[in-house]
Amino acid sequence: MIHLEHVTKRFGGFTAVDDLNLHIAEGEIFGFLGPNGAGKTTTIRMMMGLLKPTAGRICLGGHDLAIAPLAAKAISTFVPDRPFVYEKLTGREFLHFVGGLYQVPDKLLQTRAQEGLDFFHLVEWGDELIETYSHGMKQRLVVASALLPDPQILVVDEPMVGMDPIGTRMFKALLRSLTLKGKTVFMSTHSLEVAEELCDRIGIILGGRLIALGTLDELQRQAGTEERLEEIFLRLTAAPDMLEAIETLQAATARKFRV
Numbered sequence: 001m002i003h004l005e006h007v008t009k010r011f012g013g014f015t016a017v018d019d020l021n022l023h024i025a026e027g028e029i030f031g032f033l034g035p036n037g038a039g040k041t042t043t044i045r046m047m048m049g050l051l052k053p054t055a056g057r058i059c060l061g062g063h064d065l066a067i068a069p070l071a072a073k074a075i076s077t078f079v080p081d082r083p084f085v086y087e088k089l090t091g092r093e094f095l096h097f098v099g100g101l102y103q104v105p106d107k108l109l110q111t112r113a114q115e116g117l118d119f120f121h122l123v124e125w126g127d128e129l130i131e132t133y134s135h136g137m138k139q140r141l142v143v144a145s146a147l148l149p150d151p152q153i154l155v156v157d158e159p160m161v162g163m164d165p166i167g168t169r170m171f172k173a174l175l176r177s178l179t180l181k182g183k184t185v186f187m188s189t190h191s192l193e194v195a196e197e198l199c200d201r202i203g204i205i206l207g208g209r210l211i212a213l214g215t216l217d218e219l220q221r222q223a224g225t226e227e228r229l230e231e232i233f234l235r236l237t238a239a240p241d242m243l244e245a246i247e248t249l250q251a252a253t254a255r256k257f258r259v
Contacts, residue, residue, distance in 0.1 A: 001026045001153060001184040002047070007056035009042050009208075016042040018208040020056070024186060024201075026152075027179045031199030032188040035237050039208040040188045044157055047186070048078045061152050074102075077146040081158035083138035087131035091122055091141050094130060095148065102149035109148065116144030120170060136163045143171060154178060155186045160194065172198060196229040206237050 002024040009017040017039045024030045034040050045051040047058055049069050058065040063072035085094055095116060099109035117126045120140040130138060140163070146154060154175075160168045175185050175198060189195055195202055202219060204212040212222050216229060223232040 001028075001061055002030075002186060003057075003059040004043075004047070005057040005059075007043070007046060007058060008054050009039075009046060009051060010054045015208050017046070017053075017205075020205075020208075020210055022203060022210070022213075024184060026184055027182050028200045029175060029179055029185040029187065029198050031195035031202040032186065032205065033190075033192070033195060033202060033233060034205035038205045038237075040205060041157060043205070044078070044155055044186075044188060047155060048076070049073060074149075075151055076153035076155060077149065077151040079143055079146050079154070079156040079159050081161055083135070083142040085130050085138055085142065088129060090127050090129055091117065091133070092126040094141065095145055098145040099148040104148055112148050112150075113144075116141075116147060119174070120144050120167070136167050139163055140167055140171075143174070151183070153184045153186065157188045158190065159187065160189075160191065192228075192230045192233055202229070204233065204236055212236055 002022065004020050004022040007017060007020040008015065020039075020043060022030075032040055032043070042051065046053050047060070047065075049065055049072070052066075058072075060072040061075045063075070065072045086097070089097065092113060095113040096109060099113060104112065117123045120143065122137065122140060122144070125133065125137065130141065133141065139159070139161070143156075143159065160171060163171065172194070175187070178185060179200075187195070187199065196216060201213070201215055203210055204219075212219055212232075214222065219229070219232050220226055223235045225231060225235065
């Protein structure tokens, strides 16, 4: 469903993404992990057609983004890490505006907009201006808008930042339900617990290069440990002196609380 072949992005002499190859199947939740500046957001921007790769090929649902960008974008939607909304619209007006951009038929749009407000517990706020919403409410509204065209591919970048526990639980349940319908989810996140709980496979990027890829069991074998994803991530991405400092601090904390 998602294919990245030898994708590279350079900004002058700096290589942000270096020869990235990914093949993500239909119905899969794929977690894309890496420290700040590793190349995650640049990769997503290329996948969404916001940046042009320096080299390589990106296909979404069989559509080459360079050859058939409209077809690729028609089956995919994007939820950014920060909600960008028109705050002088009401929540309902915003959903109808976005649905119109995707040319969702009016009757179907009304149904899906109401379903989104219902699911994300925004019905009481549907006719209020978005400027009165909390950050988490705006994020839920953006997710609801991304689902209006019934996309085959949903790309999300730190989707649960600012969401309260209820919103987070709803969103996790939503992602799993989408894959049961054959949808594909590409999720970039710093929440290793969420990635461990939800993702079928995980890719870890560092310095623009993919350094690990697989299920949790496969990542454990690659890292030579049976520990949880957080430990695997640290072993693969942290510099030796940083890892040593973390382990020293953990040991000192453990001694203090044993006393």
